[in-house]
Amino acid sequence: MCRLQQLRPERTVVHGGTCVWFAAAVSSDNQATAMKTLVESLPEENYASLRYLITFLAQVSANSEVNKMTNSNLAVVFGPNLLWGRDNAMSLSAIGPINNFTRTLLDQQHLIFT
Numbered sequence: 401m402c403r404l405q406q407l408r409p410e411r412t413v414v415h416g417g418t419c420v421w422f423a424a425a426v427s428s429d430n431q432a433t434a435m436k437t438l439v440e441s442l443p444e445e446n447y448a449s450l451r452y453l454i455t456f457l458a459q460v461s462a463n464s465e466v467n468k469m470t471n472s473n474l475a476v477v478f479g480p481n482l483l484w485g486r487d488n489a490m491s492l493s494a495i496g497p498i499n500n501f502t503r504t505l506l507d508q509q510h511l512i513f514t
Contacts, residue, residue, distance in 0.1 A: 431504055432511040439505075439512060450482070454509045461506060475503035 439447060457474050464470045479502035480495065505512060 432508040435501075435504060435508065436512045450505075451513045453478070453482075454505050454513065457506055458509050471503050471506040472499075474506060475499045478502060 439450060442450065457471075457478065460467065460469050461471050461474055464473075476499050479499045482502060483498045
């Protein structure tokens, strides 16, 4: 089974520690702008993969009344695969911010990827 983490040897988005810092440091008013800046700093291949995945997941979420996959549920499933620690270990305290970061990517994808 291929995991998103295995697509490239480096990170897909950012390391989990950066995500925890990001969640604490950025106010909700500036989140979309700050996240846009962050994802635009990714290598081109990673940015394109992330944009494709988030756009696809937004389409999945649009059918959440049928498939029960809301942005929050998708963030729980995909967040830990997109964001992880430098040593590939993830503490339980990092899961919440990682899922919130991923949910915000999904919620604000129309602003972040324009």
